[in-house]
Amino acid sequence: MLRVEGLGVRYGALVALQDVSWQVAAGEVLGIIGPNGAGKSSCYDATTNMVRRSGRVFLAGAEVTEVPPHGLAALGLKRAFQQNAFFAELSVLENMVAVLSREGGTGLLASLLLPWQEAAxxxxxxxxxxALLRRFHVPQVLHRLRPGSLPYGTQRMLSIALAWGSGARVLLLDEPAAGLGGxxxxxxxxxxxxxxxxxxxxxxxEHHMDLIMSVADRIAVLDQGRLLATGTPREIQADSRVLEAYLGRAA
Known part of the structure; x- marks a missing residue:
């Protein structure tokens, strides 16, 4: 469903990402792990065309290398960021409605000429x-509150729900478990x-090893901007290069 080939990112003299390639299929979870500064978020920025980069990106077999970020979202490639992202002055429900309206809204003229249809x-x-908010574990009793009033874990779920919107072919999650527990x-x-x-x-x-090892079908390990290893969770846990570069340091 998503394939990246030879991604490279430079910030001046700093090489953040060099010749990184991976792919993920429909109905599959690919985990990306690595030490701090390994290039993980740069990999997402490059995939979604948010930084100047080299390499190619394919979505469902079609090349989308030059498609801008908003165009990629319209094609079903969506991303949730490390920081919770929402409209702080709107209610939780209004946030979700705003996303759905943006993805499938009517034009201004139709809204003015057919107000009863717009109300419906x-x-x-x-x-x-x-329904979407409940599905993403945001209880209805919280829908009228502003996002900043929600418990932190619920804010994380809201951010993922807003990224998902009316649906995604590919969803990129950047440390979704940060700050979560229990x-x-x-x-x-x-x-x-x-x-x-x-x-x-x-x-x-993800940095939470217990979580990523339990949900991922395959894992790609980045270290110093390069792809160090790929494999199943069991293979990655047994890879001496990974143990030295990341898992061993964490222990």
């Missing part, structure tokens, strides 16, 4: 938004499994 569409969007971690694990079961391709950057 708004009600339908709100119902769809409520029940929040279990909910995230179950959500990743549910999205995979529906056929989405997921790429997950």
């Amino acid at each position: 569409r708004r009600r339908a969007l709100e119902e769809e938004a409520r 029940e929040d971690m279990l909910r995230l694990r179950d959500l990743i499994g549910a999205l995979r079961a529906e056929g989405a391709a997921l790429v997950v950057i």
Whole structure:
């Protein structure tokens, strides 16, 4: 579903990413791990055309190397960032409605000339938004609050829901478990499994080894901007290069 070939990123004299290639299929979770500064987030920036880079990107077999970030999102390649991202002055429900409206909204002229249709569409969007929020573990009792009032774990889920919107072919998650623990971690694990079961391709950057080893089908390891190893979680855990570069340091 998503394939990147020879990605490279430079920030002046600093080489952040060099000749990195990987792919992920529909219904598969690819984990990306590596020490701090290994190039993991730069890999996402390069994939989604948010930085100047070399290499090529293919989505469902079609080359999308030159497609801008918003164009990639329209094609179904979506990304959630390390930091929670939402409209702080809108309610949780209004945030979700805004995303759905952006993806499938009507034009201004139609809204002005057919206000009754616009009102019906708004009600339908709100119902769809409520259902999506519940699916992403944001209880309805919280929908009228502003995002900043939510517990941190729920804010993380809201950010993922907003990135997902009306659906994604590929979803890139950047450290979704950061700051989570206990029940929040279990909910995230179950959500990743549910999205995979529906056929989405997921790429997950993560430092929580227990989580990534339990949800990933394959793992790519980056170190100093290069692809160090790829394999199943069991293969990665037994790879001496990985143990030296990352897992061993963490221990």
